[in-house]
Amino acid sequence: xxxxxxxxxxxxxxxxxxxxxxxxxxxxxxxxxxxxxxxxxxxxxxxxxxxxxxxxxxxxxxxxxxxxxxxxxxxxxxxxxxxxxxxxxxxxxxxxxxxxxxxxxxxxxxxxxxxxxxxxxxxxxxxxxxxxxxxxxxxxxxxxxxxxxxxxxxxxxxxxxxxxxxxxxxxxxxxxxxxxxxxxxxxxxxxxxxxxxxxxxxxxxxxxxxxxxxxxxxxxxxxxxxxxxxxxxxxxxxxxxxxxxxxxxxxxxxxxxxxxxxxxxxxxxxxxxxxxxxxxxxxxxxxxxxxxxxxxxxxxxxxxxxxxxxxxxxxxxxxxxxxxxxxxxxxxxxxxxxx
Amino acid sequence: xxxxxxxxxxxxxxxxxxxxxxxxxxxxxxxxxxxxxxxxxxxxxxxxxxxxxxxxxxxxxxxxxxxxxxxxxxxxxxxxxxxxxxxxxxxxxxxxxxxxxxxxxxxxxxxxxxxxxxxxxxxxxxxxxxxxxxxxxxxxxxxxxxxxxxxxxxxxxxxxxxxxxxxxxxxxxxxxxxxxxxxxxxxxxxxxxxxxxxxxxxxxxxxxxxxxxxxxxxxxxxxxxxxxxxxxxxxxxxxxxxxxxx
Amino acid sequence: xxxxxxxxxxxxxxxxxxxxxxxxxxxxxxxxxxxxxxxxxxxxxxxxxxxxxxxxxxxxxxxxxxxxxxxxxxxxxxxxxxxxxxxxxxxxxxxxxxxxxxxxxxxxxxxxxxxxxxxxxxxxxxxxxxxxxxxxxxxxxxxxxxxxxxxxxxxxxxxxxxxxxxxxxxxxxxxxxxxxxxxxxxxxxxxxxxxxxxxxxxxxxxxxxxxxxxxxxxxxxxxxxxxxxxxxxxxxxxxxxxxxxxxxxxxxxxxxxxxxxxxxxxxxxxxxxxxxxxxxxxxxxxxxxxxxxx
Numbered sequence: 001x002x003x004x005x006x007x008x009x010x011x012x013x014x015x016x017x018x019x020x021x022x023x024x025x026x027x028x029x030x031x032x033x034x035x036x037x038x039x040x041x042x043x044x045x046x047x048x049x050x051x052x053x054x055x056x057x058x059x060x061x062x063x064x065x066x067x068x069x070x071x072x073x074x075x076x077x078x079x080x081x082x083x084x085x086x087x088x089x090x091x092x093x094x095x096x097x098x099x100x101x102x103x104x105x106x107x108x109x110x111x112x113x114x115x116x117x118x119x120x121x122x123x124x125x126x127x128x129x130x131x132x133x134x135x136x137x138x139x140x141x142x143x144x145x146x147x148x149x150x151x152x153x154x155x156x157x158x159x160x161x162x163x164x165x166x167x168x169x170x171x172x173x174x175x176x177x178x179x180x181x182x183x184x185x186x187x188x189x190x191x192x193x194x195x196x197x198x199x200x201x202x203x204x205x206x207x208x209x210x211x212x213x214x215x216x217x218x219x220x221x222x223x224x225x226x227x228x229x230x231x232x233x234x235x236x237x238x239x240x241x242x243x244x245x246x247x248x249x250x251x252x253x254x255x256x257x258x259x260x261x262x263x264x265x266x267x268x269x270x271x272x273x274x275x276x277x278x279x280x281x282x283x284x285x286x287x288x289x290x291x292x293x294x295x296x297x298x299x300x301x302x303x304x305x306x307x308x309x310x311x312x313x314x315x316x317x318x319x320x321x322x323x324x325x326x327x328x329x330x331x332x333x334x335x336x337x338x339x
Numbered sequence: 340x341x342x343x344x345x346x347x348x349x350x351x352x353x354x355x356x357x358x359x360x361x362x363x364x365x366x367x368x369x370x371x372x373x374x375x376x377x378x379x380x381x382x383x384x385x386x387x388x389x390x391x392x393x394x395x396x397x398x399x400x401x402x403x404x405x406x407x408x409x410x411x412x413x414x415x416x417x418x419x420x421x422x423x424x425x426x427x428x429x430x431x432x433x434x435x436x437x438x439x440x441x442x443x444x445x446x447x448x449x450x451x452x453x454x455x456x457x458x459x460x461x462x463x464x465x466x467x468x469x470x471x472x473x474x475x476x477x478x479x480x481x482x483x484x485x486x487x488x489x490x491x492x493x494x495x496x497x498x499x500x501x502x503x504x505x506x507x508x509x510x511x512x513x514x515x516x517x518x519x520x521x522x523x524x525x526x527x528x529x530x531x532x533x534x535x536x537x538x539x540x541x542x543x544x545x546x547x548x549x550x551x552x553x554x555x556x557x558x559x560x561x562x563x564x565x566x567x568x569x570x571x572x573x574x575x576x577x578x579x580x581x582x583x584x585x
Numbered sequence: 586x587x588x589x590x591x592x593x594x595x596x597x598x599x600x601x602x603x604x605x606x607x608x609x610x611x612x613x614x615x616x617x618x619x620x621x622x623x624x625x626x627x628x629x630x631x632x633x634x635x636x637x638x639x640x641x642x643x644x645x646x647x648x649x650x651x652x653x654x655x656x657x658x659x660x661x662x663x664x665x666x667x668x669x670x671x672x673x674x675x676x677x678x679x680x681x682x683x684x685x686x687x688x689x690x691x692x693x694x695x696x697x698x699x700x701x702x703x704x705x706x707x708x709x710x711x712x713x714x715x716x717x718x719x720x721x722x723x724x725x726x727x728x729x730x731x732x733x734x735x736x737x738x739x740x741x742x743x744x745x746x747x748x749x750x751x752x753x754x755x756x757x758x759x760x761x762x763x764x765x766x767x768x769x770x771x772x773x774x775x776x777x778x779x780x781x782x783x784x785x786x787x788x789x790x791x792x793x794x795x796x797x798x799x800x801x802x803x804x805x806x807x808x809x810x811x812x813x814x815x816x817x818x819x820x821x822x823x824x825x826x827x828x829x830x831x832x833x834x835x836x837x838x839x840x841x842x843x844x845x846x847x848x849x850x851x852x853x854x855x856x857x858x859x860x861x862x863x864x865x866x867x868x869x870x871x872x873x874x875x876x877x878x879x
Contacts, residue, residue, distance in 0.1 A: 008464060008476075009443060009476045009477045010460065011441060011443045011444045011447055011460055011463075011476075011477075012447070012456065012457060012459075012460045064682060064685075064686075126861075126865060127864075127865070129865070130864060130865075133624045133681060133682065133685050134864060136624075136685065137624070137815055137819065137860075137864070138861060138864050138865075140812065140815075141812075141857045141860050141861050141864075142861070144812070144853070144854075144857055145854050145857050145858065145861075148850070148851055148853060148854045151850070152848075152850040152851065203451040203455065203459070206440075206444065206447055206448045206451055207448065207451065209437060209439065209440060209444075209448070210437050210440075210448045212439075213437040213438060213439060213440070214435050214437060216399065216419075216431075216435070217431070217435040217436075217437065218420075218448070219398075219399070219418065219419040219420045219423070220397070220399075220419055220420075220423060220428070220429050220431070220495075220496075221420075221423060221448055221449040221452065221495060221499060222420050222423035222424045222449075222452040222499060223420055223448070224418070224420045262808060263805075263808075266689065266693070270686075270689075273686065278439065301697070301701065303700060303705060304697035304698075304700040304701045305697075306693045306696075306697050307693065307694060307697035307698070307701075309690070309693055310689075310690040310691065310692070310693030310694035310697060311690070311694060312690075313686055313687070313689060313690035313693070314672070314687055314690035314691065314694070316686075317676060317683045317684075317686050317687040317690065318672070318675055318676065318687070321683065
């Protein structure tokens with residue numbers, strides 16, 4: 001040991017908690033100033049959470065999925081089907097489970113999360129053998145097959161989709177009240193941020209980054225890449241389904257054509273990538289920036305709102321591979337070296 | 340030491356390992372063994388199959404025949420990650436740091452194998468001190484020069500706290516002072532009880548460090564024995580002279 | 586003829602003709618992948634561009650859809666050439682994932698521009714022969730579909746002549762196999778890559794023109810065809826041109842037979858399932874060599 005006391009650098013940290021705290025503070029202040037624009041607020045905050053959840057697989061594990069709408073859909077459909085007595089509960093009752101009464105949305109969301117995790121484990125163990133773009137292609141295919149099932153089967157409400165007439169109150173709060181939904185959406189983002197910060201400090205986070213950079217290099221260090229990717233996918237799936245359940249409450253009625261289509265998956269992925277997939281909070285930033293852009297240009301572009309996504313992803317791939325957050329640090333605010 | 344080694348069972352034992360790519364036999368029934376505290380040198384001209392043999396021993400390539408025993412256990416079919424957990428570590432000839440991570444974080448990926456939280460970080464840092472990289476701990480690994488990348492490779496392997504170490508050309512390409520430092524370090528590691536199998540191009544390095552030398556050419560065993568014996572073996576001399584021709 | 590058998594043949598013929606168009610879409614994608622290792626996510630959107638160009642020319646100057654081929658071909662080529670030369674080539678040797686995302690962005694730009702220009706309403710053109718059919722041995726064949734099939738055939742033969750009978754083709758093949766080696770032999774690989782992207786886009790645009798008499802055009806129609814092109818090329822093996830042709834015919838046949846015999850609702854699923862199975866079991870494609878691609 002040397003006698004000179006040099007300050008020893010630390011690597012193990014949760015990452016910059018102040019940025020996350022700042023983001024949460026801004027989100028909480030939003031209703032104070034924009035109480036009239038709560039629809040915009042709820043959907044933006046939910047998408048921020050989706051982008052964060054996507055990034056656990058897409059950023060940390062480096063697996064670009066363009067099929068996350070399917071996981072969102074599993075959350076939304078499971079929760080809603082269980083909340084409508086004539087659908088899920090009636091069917092469960094017919095096979096001897098439950099009383100046929102509506103199942104509360106929080107249990108429904110939990111069930112959706114479990115189903116999404118199971119789906120991700122099967123899906124991932126089949127497709128993680130494929131490298132890079134091949135995984136991306138397969139994710140599109142899996143999601144579209146699920147979409148066709150939702151459109152064509154009766155139990156999912158077919159192409160008509162589903163409508164939730166009512167929901168029980170949540171600790172006395174009306175779940176269809178936009179302010180309540182906003183609070184739940186912020187809670188969702190907080191959860192995704194907490195999970196991300198925990199990953200940042202954990203063995204799992206280090207292993208995921210190693211797998212993303214170099215699978216063989218990771219294997220040599222005792223890491224099983226397939227297992228790590230599955231873990232990331234399962235966490236990502238659970239969180240996405242959680243948000244999907246909240247999204248269903250926000251929509252109250254939804255149809256497979258809008259909920260399960262490819263553009264939704266693309267939107268979630270691009271929010272995270274444009275925000276900065278190798279930064280801790282980049283996806284939230286990306287979601288907010290894109291949503292604001294979309295809102296500002298709403299009159300100009302009306303339904304062509306994905307135009308801005310196309311332009312920005314092109315700009316990012318050409319000039320800023322680290323995304324928006326990457327611009328604020330020397331080599332991009334990397335997951336690893338971010339403080 | 341040598342007397343003790345003679346009676347202890349080998350930590351790693353490869354028996355008639357054969358590796359085939361399609362119809363090409365890249366490694367032809369090679370056997371070798373390594374004991375704790377022993378340095379085995381693997382030499383041979385370019386394309387002799389040394390790295391392929393390494394890959395077979397560390398699990399990255401599945402042998403077409405033969406067995407690999409570690410601590411008396413058959414590990415021929417184990418994955419690289421399972422072998423790493425058992426205590427086998429390797430470096431890569433073309434060093435492959437995780438470029439987005441800092442030097443310290445690179446090593447922590449490895450030290451997390453056996454430790455949690457701050458213990459993993461402390462171990463990683465002490466390994467960096469050992470290989471002389473601690474002053475670079477916060478630097479992104481992508482910015483390291485070749486010599487430091489080699490040390491980082493070694494640090495990652497050591498942070499696994501292995502019992503057996505495969506070193507794939509960690510010395511060639513370094514400047515002479517760096518070479519000397521690396522040689523001292525490897526000797527220290529062996530003295531601390533690690534079994535080391537190393538591929539190296541520089542004959543002199545192998546001759547100074549190794550207790551036992553195996554020479555391959557075109558996937559086949561040319562000669563093996565103590566360094567002097569192998570260095571003076573006519574087939575070995577011919578193989579190396581032959582290489583000089585092209 | 587036994588009516589069951591006749592129905593089968595009818596379904597199959599219909600499927601194979603549609604498959605011919607899928608092949609045309611797939612070939613462009615496969616060509617681009619074969620030379621640049623880029624999966625072009627905008628491929629279907631270039632097809633949509635071809636459709637709308639035809640629609641526009643028909644509505645403004647009453648140009649017969651098949652004549653707009655003469656405009657779509659050079660225009661598509663120029664667009665593709667430009668995109669590769671001035672946009673995608675800037676990505677340099679960055680991961681193929683960046684190129685994938687860049688083409689995804691281009692596709693979104695194209696489809697949303699079409700949306701701004703033409704609105705979301707599905708549109709088509711009324712040409713007298715669009716719904717004409719003729720009967721051959723009890724099998725009904727749509728004329729427009731047959732023309733599309735013949736167009737595919739001409740385009741494929743043309744591409745083959747280009748690739749195997751010309752100096753340019755030799756340079757393209759050399760670039761596909763070994764860009765560095767080609768460069769050393771004096772091939773300007775940047776120009777070649779731009780040319781190949783141009784060809785790929787031209788093929789997509791041609792397919793769009795041929796499809797317009799058969800289908801409604803709407804701005805996001807490309808998404809479907811991008812997916813069909815993925816399926817076709819993966820079935821045939823990415824970068825394998827004859828494979829893409831067989832893949833296209835296979836997809837057309839599977840879809841047609843599947844919707845006839847199993848369920849029409851899952852028409853799009855049969856191809857996707859075949860696609861997943863091939864990706865998982867034979868990533869080199871149905872007809873590739875049994876060398877595993879890593």
